């Protein structure tokens with residue numbers, strides 16, 4: 001296991017005596033420890049650099065006094081800055097003023113989109129919404145079936161092309177699904193789209209075409225926290241190729257420290273909105289910046 005930042009800084013400051021401001025040498029030693037802790041948590045290097053510079057600046061101005069020892073004081077600064085960058089308050093879904101709210105999911109294959117679609121649907125249902133799931137991942141042979149199975153588990157209807165209709169046209173399916181949702185008075189439509197194993201121009205073009213057809217209220221980029229540093233490059237590619245309003249981090253039940261959340265937030269400016277943490281449909285929650293800050297630091 002990695003040492004926590006708190007342990008590292010306690011060791012750094014063990015020779016610090018008395019009160020007053022931290023010396024430049026103390027601040028440099030502190031910066032080094034923070035840099036290592038963030039890199040171990042998978043935060044991207046340019047983000048780490050900016051972050052450390054900001055913390056150094058704040059640490060320079062702080063008096064070493066009061067109830068906290070220097071290590072605790074620096075950890076508090078780091079924690080506050082992390083929460084701040086991660087978005088402060090949790091960003092909530094924006095619902096359409098009239099007609100169904102359309103939420104479109106985009107991300108790589110295996111990111112956890114189909115699972116997430118059902119989790120989100122169940123979560124919305126528990127809040128009194130009447131969601132409908134739409135299977136627009138017509139690329140992966142089993143994706144429609146998987147969404148149907150998950151939809152059934154969540155007790156949420158799934159709009160899908162009829163079996164035997166060939167590969168189907170996901171844009172046409174997406175468009176027709178919105179009309180169907182209006183007729184059946186569903187108030188939220190969750191559109192699952194196809195991903196590929198890697199970033200791919202055709203996949204991006206298809207997702208963008210679905211986006212244009214359904215005019216989503218929210219596009220959510222779904223990303224596996226376990227892919228570590230690659231999460232940021234994928235996030236940037238999807239921002240350019242499709243665009244999105246918020247991020248869902250999946251597989252947080254694994255041992256990923258979650259630095260991807262910080263990198264993506266900082267570089268794309270898009271908030272992480274939801275956290276997915278297991279294979280059960282209830283392993284899902286709003287994203288809490290303060291919890292993620294502790295995870296990155298511990």
Ligand code: GDP
Pocket residue numbers: 107108109110111112113114115116146195250251252253254276277278279283
């Ligand atoms: P998609 O290709 O993006 O639609 O991804 P899937 O929803 O099919 O998920 C890929 C795999 O990851 C499946 O085996 C899921 O059961 C699993 N999975 C999805 N979300 C999570 C999660 O939060 N935690 C864990 N441990 N597994 C997950």
